[in-house]
Amino acid sequence: MIENDIFKALADPTRRAIFDKLASGAMNASSLREGMEISQPAMSQHLSVLRNARLVKEERQGRFVNYQVDPAGLNVVAHWLSKYRAFWPERIDALKTLLKDMDQ
Amino acid sequence: MIENDIFKALADPTRRAIFDKLASGAMNASSLREGMEISQPAMSQHLSVLRNARLVKEERQGRFVNYQVDPAGLNVVAHWLSKYRAFWPERIDALKTLLKDMDQ
DNA sequence: ACAACACATAAGCACACACTTATGCATTGA
């Protein structure tokens, strides 16, 4: 179940930080580690979890692996969230009708 | 950190199922258990986690405790998601501009 | 008053998870 993989992946704060960093621009695993006090294997394992959840996708470039955000995972979160739009605050009420189109 | 509590709470499939059931209408803990093969303490513990994440709020009614969805938690997820709208599929592109207003 | 009920909490246990160190596997540049 992909939805479960996604929410489990996002449950870790380090992984959300990695994802957030990646959202500001694609980069390889070494660049991701910069300023993040995390070991190389730990980073590799986190990226593996994120990739498995389709939150991130990789592209090998020589001995580097370039990582970037994969919209697929985010889309699942968006759809999960859209199921509960009835409970969203009124000030983003306009969002509700738009999300209705999302369902098809 | 509330965001962390929320994502950790949503990481469990049983908890997401409870939340989903609650989204279809407020009810007490016993009603929630119906058709869910879950022990009473387990349900109580899950509700405690959801309440702590502000995904759910309670209202005591005599010896019953009525639970309902708390928009606060959902709102945090919505804001988290809005940070990455640049990666959302094009077909919900109209959503981007609207979410821009959300940031203020 | 008291039994039945709704729910919370405590304690213990099996398993999942995030880390570590060690090592393996390609790829690159000298």
Add this chain to the structure above:
DNA sequence: TCAATGCATAAGTGTGTGCTTATGTGTTGT
């Protein structure tokens, strides 16, 4: 060719998590 580099994987370890059984606390109806 070979050392250095980028990354993945294996194995082990401490901690967190979700469950269980047992018990506690407050409320209701008789």
